[in-house]
Amino acid sequence: MSDSFRNRLMLLAAILLAVVYLFPLCWMYVTSLKSGSAMFATPPSFLPSDPQWSTYVDVWTSRNMARYLWNSLLIAVGAVVLISIFGSGCAYVLARYRNRWIDIGLFLVLLLQVLPPSLMITPIFVGFSQIGLLDYPRLSVIIAIAANKMPFFVVLVRATFMSVPMELEEAALVDGNSRIGAFFNIVLPLARNGILVSAILIFMQAFGEFVYSKSMIQAVELQPASVGLNSFMGPNTTEWNKIMAYSTIYVTPILAIFVLLQRRIVSGLTSGALK
């Protein structure tokens, strides 16, 4: 068997596997384009014969999606900014030094990385309500997400800083740079890609965050799209084409970012979680 034939066979099999695996995603797109009756047809059609593009417009306006997505964006951006500012410096120090205390700090970070939001929300909710922070529900959610996701960011970005040669920073110091100057002019630019990829990963997670938002944001006009989707899906809903249209509008931007930056995201993710 020649190599090129084997390669083509493997590629075909791989595409087939990808299609099977990504079927739920395809099904979301297909269903979102079906009419109310086509949706419940047996056997179901796997390609919509009469795509209902108007469903998107309908869902966008009737569910007030602009407001939901704006809130999601606000929360995600807030969390990313907070995490990037705090987390980058922390990751830098944890990457630069090697001693027992750094080990302990790192262990703490790794330990805090694993706390499930659904278990942490009870003390956070009670505590935030006691200090009056719940009067600013979106800010509360941003802070809670930042505390929950920052360790993950630190672990990823630390791996990036480790790959920046320390000699470069030392050379900058010899040349008369201050520590601050060397950090901002040499180290940060070299680690920029890793920080950016980690920030994007955090953004995608914060954009879809649900537990904290659901528990802490009571006012509908402040809720993000995940909570909006949850209230759209009543227990006995039959509007699945509309729910899938909602989901499509919600996830397509995230998927677009992911597919565009896929290589970098995957390599950034693996360097932090394993090595």
Next chain:
Amino acid sequence: MLIHRETMRKILSSFTDGRGFDITLVVFPMAFLLLLSGLPLVYNVLMSFQQVDMFSMGTFIRPWAGLQNYIDLFNQPETRGILLNTVIFVVASITGQFLIGFGLALFFWVNFPGATWLRGLFLVSWVMPGLVVGAVWNWMLSGDFGVFNFLLRESGIISSNIFWRSDPHYSLWAVILANIWLGTAFNMILLSVGLAAIPKDLFEASELDGANIFQRFWTITLPMMRSTIGAVVSLGLIFTLQQFDLFAGITDGGPNNSSNVAQFWAWDLSFRQYDFAKGAAISVIMLVFVMVASVIYVRSTRHEVRG
């Protein structure tokens, strides 16, 4: 607080130049984390020993309950079932994710053009908002019109529709199915990294020695992957115990708690039944398990921590 003051002192003595800079960089994030993750953790334990309801929520000094919350919790009829569900959910999810993920990783290990890109594409399941994944699977697993039942019927596996979400025998498995789908890609990516790190000459040497593909798998691949597998399984445990959105999106814990698990129940107790003390108590129990998992995770990636 003690720990990072000590950390500071260490850095202070060993790096006199620019020490203020490092301290500034690390002290704020660490304080933030300890204040907003560490303190809630402690507060959670405290609340689980207190009587907390809507009236006493606003004060810090609440009536002491001792172990009463825990005793009440274990006297509730649904507790056993929910804890059992949690175990089933965790074991089945991790097993499914790991086996399928490992299979896919081995498949993509055979290098061919486009392998890396296609493999990465699988990860879209992991970057999607959990609630959207829940919504999609909720619709696919619908009893009468769900495409999953249709495919099973067409392939002759079932003769009549399974009511995945409303049949107590299947509701937990509906969430497990979705969770396996969600986590498989992440397992595969991490396992791929581990596979790529095995030196190729090991296989060449054993091939010369006449070992067949299965012998090579058992004697080289698996042993060389041990630390990766440890990390992947413990990460799987951590992510599975974090899984909440799928329950909210597919079964809502029902019907009649048949698909309820501890991490969903903790939230349900606090925010639907306003029983914050019991919510805190079940959280404490689960957090102990999560911590154990994370220690295993850190140990299996220890060479990184030690440097």
